[in-house]
Amino acid sequence: xxxxxxxxxxxxxxxxxxxxxxxxxxxxxxxxxxxxxxxxxxxxxxxxxxxxxxxxxxxxxxxxxxxxxxxxxxxxxxxxxxxxxxxxxxxxxxxxxxxxxxxxxxxxxxxxxxxxxxxxxxxxxxxxxxxxxxxxxxxxxxxxxxxxxxxxxxxxxxxxxxxxxxxxxxxxxxxxxxxxxxxxxxxxxxxxxxxxxxxxxxxxxxxxxxxxxxxxxxxxxxxxxxxxxxxxxxxxxxxxxxxxxxxxxxxxxxxxxxxxxxxxxxxxxxxxxxxxxxxxxxxxxxxxxxxxxxxxxxxxxxxxxxxxxxxxx
Numbered sequence: 001x002x003x004x005x006x007x008x009x010x011x012x013x014x015x016x017x018x019x020x021x022x023x024x025x026x027x028x029x030x031x032x033x034x035x036x037x038x039x040x041x042x043x044x045x046x047x048x049x050x051x052x053x054x055x056x057x058x059x060x061x062x063x064x065x066x067x068x069x070x071x072x073x074x075x076x077x078x079x080x081x082x083x084x085x086x087x088x089x090x091x092x093x094x095x096x097x098x099x100x101x102x103x104x105x106x107x108x109x110x111x112x113x114x115x116x117x118x119x120x121x122x123x124x125x126x127x128x129x130x131x132x133x134x135x136x137x138x139x140x141x142x143x144x145x146x147x148x149x150x151x152x153x154x155x156x157x158x159x160x161x162x163x164x165x166x167x168x169x170x171x172x173x174x175x176x177x178x179x180x181x182x183x184x185x186x187x188x189x190x191x192x193x194x195x196x197x198x199x200x201x202x203x204x205x206x207x208x209x210x211x212x213x214x215x216x217x218x219x220x221x222x223x224x225x226x227x228x229x230x231x232x233x234x235x236x237x238x239x240x241x242x243x244x245x246x247x248x249x250x251x252x253x254x255x256x257x258x259x260x261x262x263x264x265x266x267x268x269x270x271x272x273x274x275x276x277x278x279x280x281x282x283x284x285x286x287x288x289x290x291x292x293x294x295x296x297x298x299x300x301x302x303x304x305x306x307x308x309x310x311x312x313x
Contacts, residue, residue, distance in 0.1 A: 023070045025262070026094055028101030030063040030079065041079055041087070043103070048074040048091060058199050058229050068231050068259070070094060079103050131163035138170065147174040165194035169201050172208065181211035192221070199229035207238050210245065218242050233263035240267065244274055265294040276310065285310045 041059040057065040078089040134157040141150040157167040172187035188205040202225035209218035225235040237260035243253035261267040268291040275284035
């Protein structure tokens with residue numbers, strides 16, 4: 001049994017109570033002095049009074065996580081490792097929109113060296129300094145649009161076993177960004193084999209399979225991703241796209257795209273296309289009007305022309 005890390009949970013709480021209501025979004029952050037690359041933490045939210053689970057949220061590489069449509073009230077907040085091993089459990093009062101959850105990973109003394117922040121995964125399978133450097137350089141290359149350079153750098157990280165699954169995942173994403181989904185699929189499949197409980201890995205694979213028109217396999221992977229993280233907006237967007245491509249479960253597709261549109265505005269464009277094909281011009285126009293303020297300068301002209309086409313004659 002590995003030593004449990006001690007964490008501190010802080011939450012900004014108003015000085016007065018309010019009636020119970022639904023909070024559309026609650027965001028949080030895991031703060032660490034060490035990079036979170038390779039650490040797949042999960043935050044589990046449970047109502048204190050009823051012990052009702054309100055879902056699991058995977059922690060992003062930047063430490064961020066979020067829950068949606070959460071009733072206000074008192075909660076148990078648990079940070080766990082990917083395998084479910086608890087790291088810390090605290091209580092938090094979520095009262096109003098804007099409340100944030102912050103989980104701080106303190107420095108843990110490491111035998112033979114200075115204090116540092118470590119996770120359960122790092123204790124078991126530490127990523128080498130060379131691999132961390134390659135990931136950082138690859139991230140900079142990707143940010144600059146140099147995806148082939150990022151792939152070359154990440155291939156160097158494949159030699160480090162703890163880093164290899166995440167390198168495979170990032171290589172696959174880089175291939176997607178260069179419009180090579182067929183090249184992405186085997187990389188993302190290898191990542192999923194190594195990280196079967198990783199919602200991000202499964203969703204990336206689902207998207208690549210969708211782009212290569214393997215929609216049945218894409219649906220299987222995306223449903224597994226949503227089982228792991230039902231609040232993942234990107235997975236909800238991909239599921240909506242898959243179901244519309246298959247022409248099945250349109251109600252579920254619309255629900256998924258509506259959920260995703262709060263974080264991914266272009267989901268509204270997909271909804272508009274669906275409504276127009278279904279003969280629901282008013283509904284299509286409503287989605288486009290909602291999307292228009294968030295459209296790029298280049299897109300606005302096309303959206304306005306589309307709205308003009310949908311207007312009653």
